[in-house]
Amino acid sequence: MVDFAEKFRSMSKLKWKVLDAIFKNMWDYKYVPAEVIAKTAQINPEKMETILKALKDENLVENKYTEYLGSAFTYLGLSLYSLWRLVRSDKVSMLGKRMGEGKESIIFNCYSEKYGECVLKFHKVGYSSFKKVKEKRDYGTLHFTVLMVRSAKNEFKALKRLYGYVSVPKPYDWEGNAVLMELIDAKELFRVRLENPKDVLEMIIEDVKTMYSLGVIHGDLSQYNILVNPEGVWYIDFPQHIDLNEVETDEERKVADEILKRDVENVINYFKRTYRIEKDINSVLKYIKGE
Ligand SMILES: Nc1ncnc2c1ncn2[C@@H]1O[C@H](COP(=O)(O)OP(=O)(O)OP(=O)(O)O)[C@@H](O)[C@H]1O
Ligand SMILES: [Mg+2]
Known part of the structure; x- marks a missing residue:
């Protein structure tokens, strides 16, 4: 396990500059050529290979030698760089x-x-x-x-x-x-024993309906991504969400419908298994979609 904070502190200004140059060019090259990095960072191209090698040894970049030397972030490198941007601002x-x-x-x-x-x-x-x-x-x-x-x-x-x-x-x-x-001070749904599971399930269905009306399908809804505390229910973990404003074709509509169904099924099945609450999936889906 890498100590993020320790690694962060040990970085030099020059190394941040190089990571910054990789970030600026990563949309255009799978492996950003050392020459391009040197130009963006305004660093002597002859020094570049040494710096990239050092960054590789620290597991911050991945270097690839083809006709030229190219470099890309590792997960650690990108994460540290992202942290640097947040700290700097x-x-x-x-x-x-x-x-x-x-x-x-x-x-x-x-x-x-x-x-x-x-x-x-x-x-x-x-x-x-x-x-x-x-x-x-x-x-x-x-x-x-x-x-x-x-x-x-x-x-x-x-x-x-x-x-x-x-x-x-x-x-x-x-x-x-x-x-x-x-930071939400709450626990994942699967860790708690609810006193009012029926009310909580109704709240979740209501929230999924609100999300839908705002054009969002969660896409990974389950007892792991729902948090609860005495104040209510919270939803986290949205990277895979579907933006309904981007749904255009019939095929896309079908995929979106299936994903919504899977989300709702996860929740309904969990409450059935854990609290013996029965709910008809189809009528819930109709309610959510306002049909
Ligand atoms: N804003 C937050 N407030 C409190 N706890 C959080 C928050 N975001 C995430 N967590 C905690 O971290 C865990 C993982 O977060 P999240 O579900 O967003 O990531 P993930 O992509 O599912 O990651 P993993 O692969 O670890 O499951 C959550 O289950 C929750 O316990
Ligand atoms: Mg999660």
Whole structure:
């Protein structure tokens, strides 16, 4: 396990400059040519190879030698760089303890002078876009870390759209693959024994309906991404959400319908299994869609 904070402190100005240059060019090259990095960072091209080698030894970049030397971020490199951007713009003042590490993200507690205590989520996974890729180049020529940035952007976008209408963490900022958001003092649904499961299920259905009316389908709704505390129910983890404003064709409509159904099924089945509450999926789906 890498100590993020330690690694962050040990970086030199020159190395940040190089990572910054990779970030600026990552949408155009799968492996950014050393020459392009040198030009963007205004560093002597002869020095570049040495710096890139050092960054590789620290597991911050991945270097590839073809006709030329090219470089791309590792997950760690992109995450540290994203943190640097947040620190530099005074959004994050102190990194706290690691709250969780899964296959899809690493989550930190952090402190911000601007926002107080918050959560910093570094995205590890890239979701294939529901719509056709809109980037200049297609997936085959994009590095996977570009997709992590897209995931973070998607999550931030969904939180922005929903905040104030349904209970989601307040989105503060997004940089690279990192999303900075409000810390919710609540537990995952699967960890608690509810006293009023019927009311909670009704609240969730009502919230899914509100999200739908705002053009958002969660896409990974389950007892793991719903948090509860005595004040209510909260929803997290939106990188794979579907934006209904982007649904155009019949095929896309069908996919969106299936994903909504899966979300609702997850919740209904959980309440059935755990609390013996029966609900008819089809009438719930009709209610959500306002049919
Ligand atoms: N804003 C938040 N406030 C409080 N806890 C949070 C917040 N965001 C995430 N968490 C905690 O971190 C866990 C993982 O977060 P999230 O579901 O967003 O990521 P994930 O992509 O599912 O990651 P993983 O692969 O670890 O499951 C959550 O289950 C929750 O316990
Ligand atoms: Mg999750």
